[in-house]
Amino acid sequence: MNVKQQIKEDILNCVLPRGKALRQVELSTRYGVSRIPIRDALLSLKSEGWLSPHGKVGVMIPDLNWREAEDIYLMRSTLEPLLLDKAFSAISSKELEEARQYQSELDGENLSLIRRGELNWAFHQAIYQAANRGTLQRVVESLNKQAIRYLGFQYGPLNYRTTSQSEHSELLLMIENKDKDKALEHLKRHIEKAGALLVNYLKEVQ
Amino acid sequence: MNVKQQIKEDILNCVLPRGKALRQVELSTRYGVSRIPIRDALLSLKSEGWLSPHGKVGVMIPDLNWREAEDIYLMRSTLEPLLLDKAFSAISSKELEEARQYQSELDGENLSLIRRGELNWAFHQAIYQAANRGTLQRVVESLNKQAIRYLGFQYGPLNYRTTSQSEHSELLLMIENKDKDKALEHLKRHIEKAGALLVNYLKEVQ
């Protein structure tokens, strides 16, 4: 696994200190590489929202907060139906099969949080790719990947797993039945519900 | 000016070759720095959509295409009203004054395309910042900055400048009059119109 992925894991597992500046030399000894790939990884993670600036210089691991979660899910619930809309008529059994593949993988018990997040995105992406809308899809992808940082809550205290899985099944059914309006609405609600649950929880614990 | 900005300018002014891989050594001699800052800049520009991957390795300047433009403006027209909605009640005369400042700067004749794009974003941002929604705002910012690549068309053949300026004035008026619904609708139309004009033009020339 490359350094960037390792750092992501370590952010999720709270191995790295939160709130204070991450030092490049420290990380380079920790991960056994020079500072250059560390620097690359930090810049990249910053641009993806996994890290935030620390004063004039350096980066740090930002706090999770409900405002950010709310923004992410608000955007997802707005943009993903747009994407599904553009994809809808082009979705074939090939895409549906691929989506089901990822869905069944999500039933596994011993998956890391990151893997779970990636599979969740893979499921949605399998459907969206029929839209052939690279730019819109990349934004939605980035939002989904940012949401991974909050997955610890959803799969932990909130116990959202079974709900999410059954909603995925329902979505696939609606797509199979070519019921576009219903599918779009269902997708929007699916995302809104997950968001609301998460935001409420975050507001409580803060 | 730093290397990244220089490369942006050179992309906009079609100085760098489009479609073929940009070579790091070539760029490093061109801009008089070593390969490291060049590499940083290329990675960063790729993540911002100014460059796209070239095969397995390297990056290239992508073609402008109507699909991307349509996606960008579709997202903007969806997300920016959300942002204005959240900002609305918190917009004071301070923000309006700042917006007017940028607007009057936009009347200038001898502005580079990048400067014009930045000022246009600064105008919108001045209003949006009252929302205090960092995550949503960053996505919208990134979309606005991607749109800069297409500004050559809007300020050139499409001659959109005066229309845009008067629409900005109308928006500010609606905000002053606390007419939220009208302002949201107007903003959405403002973006949609710019997008439709651009997309139609791009479809024609391609």
Added chain:
DNA sequence: AAAAACATTTTTGTATACATTTTTATATTT
């Protein structure tokens, strides 16, 4: 004693050198 100026230390940014990977050209095989 508080504030400002200076020196020291720490940290990041960049250049050069080397390792690895990818691409291209050439030779070999069928």
Added chain:
DNA sequence: AAATATAAAAATGTATACAAAAATGTTTTT
């Protein structure tokens, strides 16, 4: 002659060394 295998070239990725900038601690001044 086309396809595959191999070797050479070119490009990117990474390590180390150095330069610039930022942060910190100390001294000086008021």
